[in-house]
Amino acid sequence: MRSSKVNWYKYASPVNFYPVAGRLIPWFAVPAATLFILGLYQSFFVAPTDFQQGEVYRIIFIHVPAAWMGMFLYLLLAFYAGIGWAFNARLSSMMASSLAPTGAMFTFLSLVTGALWGKPTWGTYWAWDARMTSTLILMFLYIGFISLQAAIDDRRRADRAGAVLALVGVINIPIIYFSVQWWNTLHQGATIRLLNKPTMAAPMLRAMFIMLAACWLYSIAVVLYRLRCIILERELGTARVAAANPQLAQLPQKGVI
Amino acid sequence: MGGYAFFVWGSYLVAFIAIAGEVMLLCRRKQSLKQAGLALEDIGKHEETS
Numbered sequence: 101m102r103s104s105k106v107n108w109y110k111y112a113s114p115v116n117f118y119p120v121a122g123r124l125i126p127w128f129a130v131p132a133a134t135l136f137i138l139g140l141y142q143s144f145f146v147a148p149t150d151f152q153q154g155e156v157y158r159i160i161f162i163h164v165p166a167a168w169m170g171m172f173l174y175l176l177l178a179f180y181a182g183i184g185w186a187f188n189a190r191l192s193s194m195m196a197s198s199l200a201p202t203g204a205m206f207t208f209l210s211l212v213t214g215a216l217w218g219k220p221t222w223g224t225y226w227a228w229d230a231r232m233t234s235t236l237i238l239m240f241l242y243i244g245f246i247s248l249q250a251a252i253d254d255r256r257r258a259d260r261a262g263a264v265l266a267l268v269g270v271i272n273i274p275i276i277y278f279s280v281q282w283w284n285t286l287h288q289g290a291t292i293r294l295l296n297k298p299t300m301a302a303p304m305l306r307a308m309f310i311m312l313a314a315c316w317l318y319s320i321a322v323v324l325y326r327l328r329c330i331i332l333e334r335e336l337g338t339a340r341v342a343a344a345n346p347q348l349a350q351l352p353q354k355g356v357i
Numbered sequence: 358m359g360g361y362a363f364f365v366w367g368s369y370l371v372a373f374i375a376i377a378g379e380v381m382l383l384c385r386r387k388q389s390l391k392q393a394g395l396a397l398e399d400i401g402k403h404e405e406t407s
Contacts, residue, residue, distance in 0.1 A: 154361065
């Protein structure tokens, strides 16, 4: 009887993963767009007005998902960078490079929307409290990772240097998350906790989770799309791709976004 | 928006610009790869048939 086992390890090769990523992208992009529309409808037309903050609280439906995505994507980035460094896995390092711009975008969004929320709520766009400062540090870590990789011409050295920075910066994520518990901060405490009942009304919670799901699906689609670009840019040296496509020798070597 | 239109709509406008900007930059990156030579889909087809 013929064995029907799938050799999953072959997909660790960038060239083999390239078509898989292409097939996966629509399965995440289309639901992401649908959930964004549904989430915005829930946020503005279904979720009731907050009795304390009025209508300004609706910023939460973009601010909180953006903040969560900034942190989650950094953890993923550090994981893939670490795997790429430890096992010399090119695809993992490429994945880390692909995650960085999207994570930076979400962190930037969380800072800007947080400032726009802070002005009417606390009377100031910015305060050097623990959560905001540690989120700003996260932004610098993302920028540092992208800049460090862009500054080193040798791709393997760039991946290793980026991995070191990413892994050292991981300590910032629990600092951001627990800052509202460890310090007396201006930023409010967590409304959604793992072990306790949330302090938010159900329609508001529903809108927030729909927006979070939309952000997740969008991130996966965009990261896979960028990964395909990175695979093409970096893998021109492999004999298999170069022999089949001699025109690719003319392609630009490095992009950032 | 109870007098807070600038802050609420401003937040969503920044979010829209950031997300649309990222998608546009990615499309531009793909376009520059396409213009340099081969269509990206041909790489996938080559891998599937080999």
